Amino acid sequence: MDFSFNETQLEVQKLANQILTDQTSNERQNQIDEQEDRFDEQLWGQLAEAGLLGTAFSEENGGMGFGFTELCLFIEEVGRRVAAVPVVPVIVSAGLSIQKFGSSEQQQRLLPAVAAGNMIITAGLSEALAECPSAPASTAVKDGDAYKLTGTKIAVPFAHKAERILVTAKVGDDVGIFLLDPKAAGVELTRQVSTSHEPWFEVEMTNAVVEAGDVILVGSEGVAAAQWIAQRSVVALCAMQVGVADESTKITAAFTCEREQFGQPIGAFQAVQHRAADCFIDVQCLRLTTYQAVSMLDGEREATNEVLMAKIWAGDTGHRVSYAAQHLHGGTGIDKDYHLWRYSLWSRHLEMYLGSSAMLLAELGKQIAAGNAYAE
């Protein structure tokens, strides 16, 4: 039973924290928010240079060869600074999945360039009212060596900049995993405006051609592979939520020590302290359930229930901490010259992306009913 991090892990965490803290001043973030795309390309380049984008890519793929744990510690720091860098879709949902299931040609073609910060890839895991990439409504039919995909993916981050978009589609009774070229005929991108300002796109596929070289896999193993991808993506979102919620709590506690009313810091009022203490507890619960899921996935262990529970905590903690932080700030919290508003929006984004608490509770409930989720 060891809850501590080894030296490598602590180093990754420290390096990430240093770069991200240096490069995310409020002025800088304000500038980024003025852009059409909320994307800090300069920071992305610095993270690449430091090797962080390739944290969990193998050395052949241009990475550092560390595990999912190291990667999630990096992602937590991204959350802590609500930095405008698409680590989860690019590095986890697309990158790790290609490293796991892609051919060596696909890996070599894409991953070193991604690690170097020269290429964006992404994943389209959501469809309207279907957050589950292992049961997509989109379909693919074989056409010679290629496949033709039809269907609509939504909330696809950075689709317009992506070299390829990882998508899943039904192939008969199986599920296939494909690398869609956003410029291919039959693909139409329409910008969506997301609450967190992450550039999102609706990706409409009408007989969109995926050439043989871009097929990752099709077959009976497709569902399990799609679940593998979904689980890592979900847990990466949880890790980011740990950073967002932990920092929101700290920002709030610090603010209440400064802000005075009735001749004393508002943090001296017991009611204020207790609301903050509840955030502390919520963050602790989120952190522990997330780390457990991270550590199990890192060891490639079965973790269906643990992943569900971590994301349920990510939703609940995100919601409660975000509103408590805003509440305890009074008007300052919503002032766009202050930084808290970004945390609130990212809490919400992470709460809702790839499954809300209610939806996942229902899924966990089914596991319990099936006798698959007894308590230890």
Place this chain on the structure above:
Amino acid sequence: MKIEFTPEQEALRKELRVYFDKLMTPELQEEVAAAIGEGGGPLFWQAMDKLGQDGWIGVGWAKEMGGRGLTDIEQFIFVEEVMRAGFPFPFLTTESVGPILAEHASARLKAELVPKILGGKMIMGIGYSEPSAGTDLMSLKTTAKKEGDEWVINGQKMWTSLAHHAEWIWLACKTNFDPEVKKHSSISIFLVPTNSEGYSCSPVHTLGDVRTNATYYDNVRVPADHLVGELDMGMMLIFSQLNRERLSLVNSGAFAALFNQVTDWARETDLPSGGKVIDQPWVQMNLAKSRTGLEALRLICYRQASEMTKGNLPMEDASAAKVYGTEFFVELYRHLGEILGVAGVLHRTSKGAVLKGRLEQLYRTASIITFGGGTNELQRDLIARGGLSMPRAKR
């Protein structure tokens, strides 16, 4: 980071589960149920003897003290399994007061009491609270004054649980009366035998059926070496005792077992309209919420046990565990109780009681956990100060 037990620890858990399956005979279970989970009956004492003989009580105690010398994790595993089994283990004596007594009591009393604790022969009462000193414990009024080689104790304690089974009371008294001295340096701890002259005990009956007591100290005399640790520095002992108590209070073992029982019941029980109880979406929802909350609690507890092996248990973490655990239990009982329907409020002695009326009873006993062991308001104050560096609240 490896959030799992070592193979040896897994083996220990399995061993204990088998052990307690055997120990908890139907007769003992019946005795325990009738005593509202309190213990103290003849079969209880037999079982305690066996636990002592088999060396289980001091799993995590140092070898020099007569324990097995394993870490706090093994001690924690033991407590978890005892609780899962539903045995009314006197963990306040063995887990909380015991180790502190073993460190700070006089050599003579240590030699007398430690073997008794580890042998399963003794329960201790804790005498802190008084009629007018609850959360504000340091305002207590019971006094101990030195007369020759003896301490003379006068006052009244309230809520002295288990005093009616106890041979000894772990008693907090005021010993410094200098108004210039801070309250936290004016209290001392004494070990008081319950057969002392001038000691008496009367029952207090509670909502949860559990008996507790008012205890009275009328010129009770104890020898000088019944003072534990340093004179006037008793609050330090009380703080470390309560910190340890908090960990045992929210141990998740019993609740995991309860969750599993209700799950099994819902999976097996037919609905009159067809299908099983668990087929209903709201039942699955209640169970899923319970399961998710329980998972966090389990990890909080494991993390604390693992921190304790490294000798650090940050105050805010112990407090967070106490607040989260106790407030979660209240929710858990409600969510599980709803699943049982109106039969869930039938007393265990009633016709038609479900799962031996456990949830009916738990609903009643749960009201004390949020304020007992250091009220949650104070715990939140501690979290705000220790974990978030917020200012000290005005009192």
